[in-house]
Amino acid sequence: MIYLIIFLIALLIGSFLNVCIYRIPLGQSVSYPPSHCTSCGRDLKPVDLVPVLSYLFCGGRCRYCGEKISLQYPVVELLNTILWTLLFIKYHWSVIFVKYAVLASLLIVISFIDYQHQIIPDSLIKFGLITGAIINLLYNIKENYIQGIIGFLVGGGIFFIIAVVTNGAMGGGDIKLMAVLGFCLGWKQILLITFLAFVTGAIVSVVLIALQIKGRKDYIPFGPFISISAFIAMYCGSEIINWYFGNIFV
Numbered sequence: 075m076i077y078l079i080i081f082l083i084a085l086l087i088g089s090f091l092n093v094c095i096y097r098i099p100l101g102q103s104v105s106y107p108p109s110h111c112t113s114c115g116r117d118l119k120p121v122d123l124v125p126v127l128s129y130l131f132c133g134g135r136c137r138y139c140g141e142k143i144s145l146q147y148p149v150v151e152l153l154n155t156i157l158w159t160l161l162f163i164k165y166h167w168s169v170i171f172v173k174y175a176v177l178a179s180l181l182i183v184i185s186f187i188d189y190q191h192q193i194i195p196d197s198l199i200k201f202g203l204i205t206g207a208i209i210n211l212l213y214n215i216k217e218n219y220i221q222g223i224i225g226f227l228v229g230g231g232i233f234f235i236i237a238v239v240t241n242g243a244m245g246g247g248d249i250k251l252m253a254v255l256g257f258c259l260g261w262k263q264i265l266l267i268t269f270l271a272f273v274t275g276a277i278v279s280v281v282l283i284a285l286q287i288k289g290r291k292d293y294i295p296f297g298p299f300i301s302i303s304a305f306i307a308m309y310c311g312s313e314i315i316n317w318y319f320g321n322i323f324v
Contacts, residue, residue: 076167077159084158085125087179088151095150095186098195114139125151150186154179160309169213174308176205177258181301184251188297194247199254206258221260229256229264248296255304262315263307270303271296 090104096112097104109118116138122128129148136143157178165171180202188194210218230253237244256264275296282288307314 077162080158080162081155084155084175085151087158088154088182089123089125089147091154091179091183092147092150094183095146095190098183098197099187099191099193111136111138111141113141146186150182154182157182157305164309169209173206173209173213173258176209177202177255177308178305180205181304185298185301188247188295192245192293192295194245194251194297196250199247199250202251202254203257206254209258218260221262222257225256225259225261225264226253227256228261229253229268232264232268244296248300251297251300255300259304259307259311263311266311266315267300267303267307270306271299274302275299 093104093109107117109123110116111118113136116136122132122137126148129143132143134143134145135141158175161171161174161178165174180198184194184198187198206222210222230249233244233249233252237246237249252264252268255267259267275294278299279288279294282294283290288294
């Protein structure tokens, strides 16, 4: 029963994430006006807003004007549900689960916006920082804040140095995102995220170039790679770090 509750909540949150992904880059409120078709402007009824099912029943089209609806909508809803479920299976009801679930949803929004618009809005960075600060107050405050401050400086500092050395190849949004993740997850995890982000970024970039989807000089947003790496760190980062130090430094 509890898994069904988490599943349904995650689906509903995923639906809201789609609103954020669409409206935040446009500078629009995420709460007003009510959800509507972006093509015909018709206000959507509750039956039109059932996560995933509404998309399937309407054949991926608006029920009023017939305009095609982006596949992004069910993908985001399902992705958020999958990530929340994985986190809940591992951490159950706990402060850590709430913290990681909020971060996972935030990273989904950041990834899609960065991919589509090549920006990471400051409002999302501020939300992540405030959320991390509040949750750190609720759980092991002294250790979390010490680790968080070090992580903030390490995460932001590494990417700031990279940006300077590469003459701006790394964007300001990436620097801020890494600083916030460092504050939320600590310095050990942010070092792991940095390593994983560059590895996944390199692999995906090579594949995209090989498939001629992207050219060598084309810009590829780095936010999604940071987000993927951050989730890996949240889900099994401690195990990876312990394995590394246990097998390398013996």
